[in-house]
Amino acid sequence: MSSVATAVHERRSGFRERLDSLTAPSGLFIAAVLIILALPVTRTIQDPDFWWHLRAGQLIIQHGGLLGNDPFTYTVPGNHWTMHEWLNDVLFAIEYAIGGMGLIVLVLSAVTWAGLVCVMQKARLRRPGRGALGVGMLIAVVAGFPIWGPRVQMITFAFAALTLLLVERHLMRGGKAIWWLVPLFLVWSNFHSGFVIGLGFIAIILVAELAGGWLHMPDPASTARLRPLLFVLLGCTAVSMINPNGPTILLYALGTQTSGAQQSLIQEWFSPNFHDWEVLIYGAMLLALVMMIVANRHIRARDAALVLVTGTLSLQSARHIALLVAAATPVFIDQLAMATPRLRSAVRRMRRRPATPQPAVRVQPPLLFRATASALVVAALGGIAVAWLIPKMQVPAYSLVYAREFPVCAAQWLSGAPEPLKIFNQYGEGGYLSYKLSSRGDKLYIFGDAALMGDALLYQYAKVETAQPGWDSIIRNADTDVVLYDVNTPLADLMEHSAGWVKVYQDSLSVAFVATDKVASLHLPPQPAAYPPNSVCGQLAKTPPSGGAPT
């Protein structure tokens, strides 16, 4: 055979082998897993902070630059606003202008899915069996259920997963691709202050590999590859300071970790509650991972360090479950692959069956049949994924879906007030109210940038939210005009019975009160007697009052 014919033959054989592999049951399983990964991460926007990010992006574009101070509150207008997510906010505004909520849902869902693909690619570097790979990824995506959803933190998740992938590839194979981290961090530091996590991961890996070498831990990385990694870390740190906030951005993220108010008052900073079924899978994954590590007694230094750090962080705050998924899932898959042969022999012993020898010849259906069947299955799953995604994208901002979660109708009523108002609001609704009412000049008590609000204001707000003694004077001393809160909350019930406050509005989600001595001067519009039946507020009126949600 000529050399050209040989090359063509070899290429065709390689292609044939790859096609055989992809259309085998295990290949189909992985393809299915890749599609299924998209389902849990695709939702309507439930993050209450989304709205103020959108509004902030619109204001940045409008003003042609960052806002030095907070434009939304009447309580801390003098506080300097570290807009660490300015690039994300601007992109939100652009995407919304182009494609509305649907485009934002699509982009963020795709980013999260891309992050999961990076996690999977990192796991594949160790060449685990496809069974372990697929099962591990499915467990991971379910474990992350409490935190998935279109939100800014998913960008940090995806970038963290990409960082870990590039670092692992470098440590295993070398090459220059690791230097792509430098421009990545330049972008990341302008998207979200979570880039510090990426720097932390690289530093942890470096220290772990140095310590692991001294401790003679298995599969250490070559020292020759650690030096470039150190220079990459320094380079990433340097470019991270190229952002409107300068070098101070490096310390910003640490502020949230050390804020007592945020850690104790904001729900997503709470420790996971293992009585919640959504958290149980995360707990099971963490427990299974440490069990396998103890049983296998074979773990690389960097893997051990990443599991230790992200495990500790995720136990401290549920929002860090995403970091555990990014860092620990490949370790989970690796350990599962190591444990699988032992598990199989244990099952065989339990069933008292001898190990069956591999059959000499495996008869497979024709390639055309397998390829067609695989294509049909993948197309069906892809269709399900698209059918899952499209309705999520089609929910507009002014819709019953969002009216059940955010004060859509109350904001509509407030927008009829003749003068700008100072509104004492629920923490989780500050974002939506800033989006809808800030253009009118209305100001809020608080919204979701906790670092901007400061610990003092958070503690004051918490006293009011929990209806502790002093709630009334806190609201009045801030010169509040209107209190807008969820129905069936302690504060709402208290104000309902208080002689010092008058109820001026109520729908299924929200209720508004004004101080008795201010009602006449505010000239608020009356509560609408009825809404058109097919309108959003008309439909909301038919739903029973909500139970009141914590922040």
Place this chain on the structure above:
Amino acid sequence: MQPPDIVVIADADRERRSENATRLAWIGAAAIVVLVLAVQPFRNTDVWWNLALGRLIASSGIPAQEPFSFLPAAHSWIGQQWLYQVTLAGLVGAGGAGLASLAMGLVAVAAVVLAALSVPRSARVPGPWLFLAMLVTGVVLTGVVGVSSTEITVLGVAIALFVISRWREGTSAAIWGLPPLFLLWANMDGGFAAGLLLLVGAVAWLRPVSPANRRQLAVALVVSAIAALANPLGPGIYASVIAGVVDPGAAAHLAGWASPNFHDWSARLFEAEVILVLILWTVSGGPDRFSAIVGFALLMATFFAEENLGIFAIFVAPQLAVHGARAWTRHVAPRIGHPRWSAPRHVHPIASSAVLVAMTALMAAVVVPRLSASAAASYQATNYPEAAAGYVATHFPGQRIYTIDTWGGYLTYRFPNDRVVFLYDQPAVFGTTALDRYLAIDQLQPNWIHVLGSEHIQHAILPADAREAAALHVLGWLIDCYDTTSASMVMSAPAPGTPLPATGLLIPPPGASTC
């Protein structure tokens, strides 16, 4: 000429005795430190209703129905902890709160010491590692020890571990002590079920010296399970324990049954211990099957309910000692040039005695002031509404009082007669309806005013920062008195026609008299 063999044997015997003495000295030193950590005031709020009940049982037997509250309880009184309650009342009666605190502190120390003695003798763990393991365990237990029936379970688990350890080594006589242990345990705390599960695990996953030993342990387990039936609930005790574990109502409203809050220092200490154990297991060759299965099961149980933290800490204490020593010998000692732990295996008896005496003196200087009547009185006055309860006793005798559930137990102690208490931490007895009525007021649900009125509650004892205080003020309730020591207040319903206040409650309430 060679010395006679008897001299060699005598030398080896002396060596072993000296080694044991050194090890016991290290254990003794650790026990002294743990005692300082374990002696706690009455910080567990349940101690009060347990005390009140103990006094009641001692005078008139176990009640058939809930004896303190004016709320109708859904279920009969569960007298399963009667022996603990009577013992507690006896200790307080004999020597005040200080004696009870000291006794429970000694219980915790005994548990930690037994856990250390559960280390297999064949492992020959050096004394310093036993000391470190006990110290770590004691520190982790600091957040959960105190005057509480849970400590009885912690001690019971330690005893079971010790017996299992000796059984593994071929000394099976100790297993016949298990039935009387469980007989007592089942009448003191529902955690005896954990001890039974531990024995089941030992029968299933441990390899004894001979198969006959396994059968003996199985028999001892069955006899222990039967002995546990000798309690006021009889056979129903097992159903009661299971219901207490799986009942979601209890889990939602009992702090101990919630998942650990890893922002708290006690949960962080637990987390650090878990990480330490896992690392030691990984680097030292791994645990045996029994330790692995039970250890991970307890870890899962603690993630689910923080109440199980004490059992976990006791169970892993011998693991820390054995695997810590092994990891040191395998990985650290060779690198620093010493083949074994370099501390001398034998400490001079006079020197060790002197150190122990000095430590005991220091411990006494720290602990004894805590046990005084004045210290107990000061703690009670600061952490419980002592003055407010005194005011109510004087001015509103026999009238129903609302308070938060964690103070409800204290009020049962102060007002054991007349049924003036609303609710305290016994959800299994009170049932869902009573619990819902309490929550309606505590969480200011839409029907809270109706509940308040329908229960004819006219007075309340509340913490200064309680939302109920702010809510009652809105309804026009007056502040009878305010106690700055405990930051508590007495409030009473207004006379009909009293105008409602236009502004909210301020703390401290201006013009309020002292309780």
